[in-house]
Amino acid sequence: MSEITMDTTELGEKIVKVLKTVYDPEIPVDIYELGLIYDVLVNEDYEVKILMTLTTPNCPVAETLPVEVEDKVKSIKLVKDAEVEITFDPPWTQDLMSEEAKLELGML
Template sequence: MAEELNTEKLGEDVVRVLKTIYDPEIPVDIYELGLIYDVFVNENDDVKILMTLTSPNCPVAESLPQEVKEKAASLDWVNECEVELTFDPAWSQELMSEEAKLELGML
């Protein structure tokens, strides 16, 4: 049970740090923007982040996943960190949180 709590807490910590990363073209953090599809944490405190970009030709296609990996790996409890980039499903505005839509005047 304690192990489940630890992985859940680490997952929450990873999400919290991901919310400090902003898309350079849109003034919303990448989590609320819907670029983070999932955060997996195993019992060894290894983290895998499944993410996308707003488009395959995004100008930060190389730097943003690296920033995500570095920020997540900077957490004390993280053992290993892997970032997997996917475009399936493709990002769309429907993936944005209500908070992001409000911030961008879409609501």
């Protein structure tokens, strides 16, 4: 029985699709388009590390959002493990938002 394999780039794209289903409850835009995801790292063993930030250090979802991100990424087939690391370096600014997010929020 052969094991299904996928290259890490393809898996990374699947992870981004899942990240786009996670929303900041205060802003009607997904966390990826908001620019809260700084990096997605996938190693050869399909273990994922996500470096993300929050809109503010005392964000009301600071406890729940990273857990939601981890759980959703872990639910992807082939992902063995997922870890979310929160950073505030660099701090999040509206400049990190995609054009799509800015348009959605009427900022363009």
